[in-house]
Amino acid sequence: MSDIWARKIAALLHDPPDKALEISGHVQRAEKIRDLALGEAALERSDKQVVSRADWWASGADRINFPAGVQVHWAASPNLTHPLCGRKVDLGSLQTQDTEAISETIEKAVQSLVGDASTPKDRFVRLWRRLPEELISAEAQGPSTAKLGELWKVLPAETRIPDHSIWQHNRLASALAGALPEPAFVVFTIGSVQRFISASRRLQDLCVSSLLLSWLMWEGLEWICEEYGPDCVIYPSLHGNPLADLWLRSKGWLPQSPGFPADGLAGASLPNRALILLPKAEAEMVGRRIADRVAEAWSRLVTEVKQALESELCVGGSGWSKLWSTQPQNYFDIYWLAYPWAVGAGNDYGKPDAAMEEYKRLVGVGDNWEFEHVTTAFSGGQYRLNVGHCYSLFYSLSTRGLQSRKALRLPYQGKWQQKEEGEKCTLCGERQALYSDAPDRRSSRNFWSELAGEVQRKADSGNNSKLKGHYAAIKPGGQERLCTVCTVKRFVQPLVFADRLGIKGGFPSTSTVATAWFKQKVIERLLEDQSSDKLEKALTQYLNTLKELRVPKTVSHEAVRFLQGKARGNELAGTFLEYDGDALFEETFTAERFKDDFGIEVNEGDLSRAKEALSGFLEKCTGLGVSPPGRYFALLKMDGDYLGKWLGGTHGREPCFEAILHPDAMRALADDTGWKELLSKRRLIAPSYHQFISDALASFALKLVPYVVETRYPGRLVYAGGDDLLAIVPMECVLQVARELRALFSGEAVIDRSGDIEVQFGNPQVSGYVALENELVATMGVNATASAGVVVAHHYQPLGTALSAVTRTLDEAKERYG
Numbered sequence: 051m052s053d054i055w056a057r058k059i060a061a062l063l064h065d066p067p068d069k070a071l072e073i074s075g076h077v078q079r080a081e082k083i084r085d086l087a088l089g090e091a092a093l094e095r096s097d098k099q100v101v102s103r104a105d106w107w108a109s110g111a112d113r114i115n116f117p118a119g120v121q122v123h124w125a126a127s128p129n130l131t132h133p134l135c136g137r138k139v140d141l142g143s144l145q146t147q148d149t150e151a152i153s154e155t156i157e158k159a160v161q162s163l164v165g166d167a168s169t170p171k172d173r174f175v176r177l178w179r180r181l182p183e184e185l186i187s188a189e190a191q192g193p194s195t196a197k198l199g200e201l202w203k204v205l206p207a208e209t210r211i212p213d214h215s216i217w218q219h220n221r222l223a224s225a226l227a228g229a230l231p232e233p234a235f236v237v238f239t240i241g242s243v244q245r246f247i248s249a250s251r252r253l254q255d256l257c258v259s260s261l262l263l264s265w266l267m268w269e270g271l272e273w274i275c276e277e278y279g280p281d282c283v284i285y286p287s288l289h290g291n292p293l294a295d296l297w298l299r300s301k302g303w304l305p306q307s308p309g310f311p312a313d314g315l316a317g318a319s320l321p322n323r324a325l326i327l328l329p330k331a332e333a334e335m336v337g338r339r340i341a342d343r344v345a346e347a348w349s350r351l352v353t354e355v356k357q358a359l360e361s362e363l364c365v366g367g368s369g370w371s372k373l374w375s376t377q378p379q380n381y382f383d384i385y386w387l388a389y390p391w392a393v394g395a396g397n398d399y400g401k402p403d404a405a406m407e408e409y410k411r412l413v414g415v416g417d418n419w420e421f422e423h424v425t426t427a428f429s430g431g432q433y434r435l436n437v438g439h440c441y442s443l444f445y446s447l448s449t450r451g452l453q454s455r456k457a458l459r460l461p462y463q464g465k466w467q468q469k470e471e472g473e474k475c476t477l478c479g480e481r482q483a484l485y486s487d488a489p490d491r492r493s494s495r496n497f498w499s500e501l502a503g504e505v506q507r508k509a510d511s512g513n514n515s516k517l518k519g520h521y522a523a524i525k526p527g528g529q530e531r532l533c534t535v536c537t538v539k540r541f542v543q544p545l546v547f548a549d550r551l552g553i554k555g556g557f558p559s560t561s562t563v564a565t566a567w568f569k570q571k572v573i574e575r576l577l578e579d580q581s582s583d584k585l586e587k588a589l590t591q592y593l594n595t596l597k598e599l600r601v602p603k604t605v606s607h608e609a610v611r612f613l614q615g616k617a618r619g620n621e622l623a624g625t626f627l628e629y630d631g632d633a634l635f636e637e638t639f640t641a642e643r644f645k646d647d648f649g650i651e652v653n654e655g656d657l658s659r660a661k662e663a664l665s666g667f668l669e670k671c672t673g674l675g676v677s678p679p680g681r682y683f684a685l686l687k688m689d690g691d692y693l694g695k696w697l698g699g700t701h702g703r704e705p706c707f708e709a710i711l712h713p714d715a716m717r718a719l720a721d722d723t724g725w726k727e728l729l730s731k732r733r734l735i736a737p738s739y740h741q742f743i744s745d746a747l748a749s750f751a752l753k754l755v756p757y758v759v760e761t762r763y764p765g766r767l768v769y770a771g772g773d774d775l776l777a778i779v780p781m782e783c784v785l786q787v788a789r790e791l792r793a794l795f796s797g798e799a800v801i802d803r804s805g806d807i808e809v810q811f812g813n814p815q816v817s818g819y820v821a822l823e824n825e826l827v828a829t830m831g832v833n834a835t836a837s838a839g840v841v842v843a844h845h846y847q848p849l850g851t852a853l854s855a856v857t858r859t860l861d862e863a864k865e866r867y868g
Contacts, residue, residue, distance in 0.1 A: 054228055055170035056091040058279055060084050060101045061227035062177055062220050063160075067185060068152050069216060070124045070206050071144060079153060083160050087177060091170045104226035107233075108219055110438030112738040113208050114707065115431030117722065122714045124209035129712065132797075132818035133213035133733075133742050134696070135831035136709025139817045141201065148193075155192055159184040175303045178224070178281055179289065182217060200825050207738075210715040214738030218745075221289075222737045225282045225327045233391040234330035235448045236337050239323040240266060240344060241383030241456065248857075249478035249536060251850050253768065253778060254557035258539050260769030260776075261547070262351075266382070267320040268293040269347035270340045274326060284737055285325040285697075286772065287744035292319050292752070296551070319752060321771045325448070325740065333388035341384040351546065352378045355538045358545040362517055363504045367486030367497075377481050377534040385456050389448040392437045405440040412447060420731060427728040442699055442735045449698065475533035477540075483531035495528035502526045506649050509602070516544050521602040522559070526649045558609040558631075558766055560683045560778070564845040565631030566610050566764035567780040568671075568679040573616045573623045575674050585670050586622060592667040593625055595660040596633060600650055603628035612764040631845070634668075634679040636661055681845055684784035685856040688791060688838040690773030690830065691864065696743060699735035703833040707733050746828040747772030753827060754794045754820070762805070763787050773836070776856075781842050788838050794820060795836045797829035837863040 066079040084093075128141040160177070163184055167173040185202045198205075206212035207219035226233060243263055250256045271283055275297065280288045288294040298304035328336055356374050359365055394404030402425055409415070415422075421443070428435055470482035472489030485494045502524040508517040517523065523540060524530050532540060547553050558566075576582055576589065605628050607614050617623035632638050632647075639657045644650045668678060695701040708716065708729040719725045733739075751770035755777075759765040765779030765787060779787050793799035793809040797818040800808045810816055818831035830836075839860030843852040 053091060053097075053170050055174045055279075056088055056093055057097045057100055057227045058224040058281070059087050059091070059170060059174045059177065060093055060097065061104045062174065062224040062281070063087055064101055064105050064223055065207065065216060065220055067156055067181070067202065067205060067216055068149070070128075070209050070212070071147060071152065072125070072149050073209070079156075083156055086157060086160050087164050087173055088170070089164065089173070091173075100230050101223070101227055103230055104223045106436055107226050107230075107438035108223040108737070109433075110436040111441040112214055112219055112222070112438075112736045114211055114711075115428040115433055115435060115439075116210060116715070117430065117719075117725070118432040120210060120715055120718045122209040122712045124206070124212065124712070127712075127714060129212060130204060130206065130817075130819070131211070131213040131710045131712070132828075132831045133710060133739055134704065134746075135818050135833040136705030137817040137832060139819050139826070144198075144201075147198070151193060152198075155185060155189045158192075159188040162188065172303065174224075174279065175298065175301075178221065178279070179295075179298055179304060204826055210712050211710055212712055213710045214736075214742060217289075218738040218741045221281045222284075222741070224279070225284070228278055228282060229327050229329050229391075232330035233327055234333040234388055235391060235444060236326040236328055236333050236340070236386060236388045237324065237448050237452045238270065238326075238337065238340050238384070238386035239452065239456075240270075241322075241385060242381065243322050245478075245480075246382075246535075248850070248853060249480070250539075250853060251477050251530075251848060252557070253560065253563075253766065253849065254543070255477065255536075255539050256768045256776065256849070256853070257557055258543050258547075260771070261553070262539065262542060263322060264293065264320040264769075264771070265547075265551075266344050266347055267322060267324065268297075270344040270384075271320075271324060271326075272297055273339060273343055274328075274336065278328060282327045283324060284327055285323075285740045285744045286321055287741055287748055289745075290752075291748065319748070319771070321747075321773075325445070327391070330388075330390045333390075337386035337388050341386055344382065344384050345380075348378070348382060351542065352534065352538055354546050355541050356534075358516065359537070359541060362508060362515060362545070363501060365486070365501060365504075369485040369487055369489055373482060373484055374534050378538070381535060383456075385452060387448060387452045387455050389444060389451055391441070391444045402435050402437060402439050405437050405443055409440075409443040409447065413450070421734070424728060424731060424734060427724065430724060439734075441737060445735065445740075446698060473531055475536050476529075476531050477536040478533060481533035481535065483533055484537060494531055497528075498524065498531045499526065499528035502528070502530070503649065516548065519604075519606070520544050521604050521648070525646075527646060529646070554606065554608065558605060558778075559845075560843075560847070560849060561631035561635075561845040562605055562609060563631070563764075563766060563778050563780060564681055564683040565634050565679040565780075566613060567782040568634070568676065569613055569627065569631075570616055570764050571676040572626070572671060573613065573620075575671075575676060576623055577616075577618065577620060585674060588663075588667040588670040589622060589626060592663040593622075593629070595656075595663040596629055599644070599652055599656055599660055600648075601629065601633060602648060604630050610764050610766060611760050612762075615761075631679065634664070635681070636664060639664070680781055682781040682842050683845055684779050684781045685841045685843070685852050686775075686777045686779060686784055686788055686791075686838060687840075687856045687860045688775050688788070688795070688836050689860060689864070690747070690795065691835045691837055693773045696830075696834065697735075697740065699732070699739075701833075704732045704735075705833075706730050742828065743830070744772070746830050749827045750795060750829060751775065753822060754829075755791060757822065758787055758790050758794065758807070762790070762807070784840055784842070788840060792836055792838060795830055796832050796834055798832060837867060839863050 063084045064080055066076055066083060069076045125144045128144050130139040163176045163180055164173040167176060182203045189197050205216050207214055207216040247259045250259060280294060295304055299306055393408040473483045473491055473494040475481050475483045483494055486497045505517055505523045508515040509519055509521045511518060576585055613627050617627060639660050641652055644652045692701055710733055751772050755770045755775055756767055759767045759777045763779055763783045765777050768776040768778060789809055790807045797820050798811050798816050800810060801822055818829055820827045820829055837860060839856045841852050841856040841859055
């Protein structure tokens with residue numbers, strides 16, 4: 051009986067990873083590793099036909115239909131072309147590679163991955179996720195000859211147009227092998243996200259809001275990955291995504307790793323839209339299932355937080371139960387649409403002509419339709435065109451359909467806006483704050499005052515409470531009163547995500563960020579051999595007074611990782627970092643502030659001694675050339691410009707066909723009069739084009755942004771969903787951070803061996819790729835731009851006000867420059 055996973059394995063390996071290095075014999079090499087991967091799994095004749103058709107469609111979608119005779123010996127002149135800007139990376143020469151040793155490496159890597167896999171599904175998922183890295187590992191253990199190393203990850207699928215990797219092509223073929231004979235697109239998105247994120251008073255609220263949305267997206271995609279395979283998610287790319295890797299580890303398909311998952315999941319990692327490739331017959335069912343999965347995941351999370359609070363804090367009442375049952379319902383708008391990747395019937399099904407006529411009928415095109423001109427030219431190529439060539443048309447129809455669907459509002463949408471009496475939530479200002487039995491103002495404040503007190507006791511306790519150490523979860527005295535949705539945002543991290551995702555907390559306050567530059571300089575002086583004794587003594591005395599006053603240590607080690615790295619395990623420096631930055635200002639040391647912020651009664655004598663110790667410490671710092679603690683933090687918000695147009699191929703700065711060809715292919719076509727006009731036209735968008743954008747944005751969000759914000763500077767990344775990010779950094783370094791991030795977004799920077807970044811705006815030699823720790827990281831390229839907004843605010847300024855301001859600033863930057 052046919053096995054879909056065996057079929058997907060065959061498609062995933064239908065071209066060997068080293069095809070670009072040696073095209074001769076690649077079919078035989080592919081069959082050998084395919085049989086090795088399949089083991090005893092049978093591949094029927096019908097399966098082989100589906101795999102061939104999947105390759106045919108994938109090639110039609112991603113490649114140019116060259117005329118016969120155009121060839122490139124890529125190993126002699128290897129380069130990679132950036133698909134978004136046409137710049138090239140010259141890799142020197144790879145002719146010295148030992149082809150026999152390379153084949154042995156591939157076989158060894160495949161065998162290593164499938165050796166103990168019990169089912170074809172296990173084998174496929176392991177190969178999909180781990181084969182590139184396993185090749186590097188297997189090669190490193192082999193003979194000491196010339197090696198590819200990280201180049202395994204970027205070897206091209208097509209030597210004449212080396213703008214997409216063999217992995218992107220093969221993963222598309224495996225997705226098609228599971229979707230044929232009639233594939234379809236499913237596009238889905240979660241709406242209402244901006245109002246959810248913007249209702250934030252603390253940095254913790256912002257971080258958790260973004261993480262929670264990313265987690266909900268994954269909850270919608272997880273079932274797809276389980277049933278159909280992770281390869282069918284075309285956008286965003288799930289390969290290497292932390293949430294997908296967490297799932298893979300839970301299934302045993304990816305080895306456990308120290309520090310995972312918390313290190314990769316602290317920042318949001320999935321955008322709120324997805325493009326999926328599935329069988330047409332199941333697409334509508336899948337769309338509904340995704341929407342249901344997201345809604346059910348939100349409902350379960352709400353219930354988990356509610357029950358955990360009731361267990362931890364012994365809280366309840368009629369009002370409590372009533373609001374939990376109504377407010378969170380249908381909070382997020384979930385939209386989806388299914389559209390086939392082919393039209394027609396009988397012999398016409400799957401032909402470009404039928405697809406083009408369908409597009410004309412639905413959209414309408416002018417007489418000088420560029421797609422039609424390109425299709426005419428391609429029709430004279432070596433192979434017969436198929437509907438894969440029309441990927442861009444069906445993608446356009448799918449996204450247009452989704453936009454039309456979003457313009458409609460169903461009866462249940464907006465239900466959360468129902469009228470409610472009583473105290474409003476102090477975080478969002480939209481919904482009624484939770485209460486126990488009586489909704490009046492005094493009862494509501496008393497309820498939250500008591501709840502905050504219980505949270506404080508749990509934070510101080512030595513038992514196994516999940517709230518241990520979370521002193522500032524709720525302000526004391528009823529100052530904060532939250533609705534159910536905002537209560538979930540405030541408590542989901544310690545009560546649910548700490549165990550489920552391994553994220554233990556570590557959200558710095560604005561005061562901690564504002565003073566991070568000062569703390570960095572203090573630690574650097576403290577660890578110097580000269581003149582550190584006096585500073586050490588003054589710091590010790592200051593920290594002792596904080597301890598005597600019972601000031602809680604509210605800053606975890608994960609809060610500002612840069613500073614922990616600077617401390618290098620020094621106990622005194624570590625203790626210094628555990629106290630909030632607010633403790634560095636004299637105005638904090640008042641009886642009123644201690645009662646409001648910590649719920650602690652203190653006398654004036656103790657406060658005076660604390661002020662003297664603080665003053666003495668700061669004087670010692672000034673004497674060593676360390677400026678006083680900063681009182682201002684900066685919010686940096688960045689967003690890629692016109693991402694929708696980049697995805698739709700309508701930006702206007704996409705490279706022409708001439709720019710993405712290998713130079714040898716260009717020379718072969720130079721005298722072909724039929725191709726001269728075509729070469730000047732913009733390339734068509736393709737699945738590999740979308741995968742490249744997704745990979746580039748994922749690398750920016752997961753590698754480059756944290757490297758700048760949290761490794762090079764004492765900042766904290768709030769979220770990075772791909773083309774957009776929000777970070778909070780000390781005022782002193784915000785402009786350097788913004789400049790480096792903007793340069794890295796377009797690949798206009800060089801990271802040297804010491805880790806320093808040299809910005810190279812306008813350099814014609816930059817390729818759109820950045821080398822980071824020996825890895826060639828793809829970026830959006832020099833034709834893509836990003837806009838940034840920066841707001842500097844006092845550390846006592848409400849975060850919500852600063853967030854609104856930085857959003858306006860970014861909008862203004864986009865309007866003026868973007």
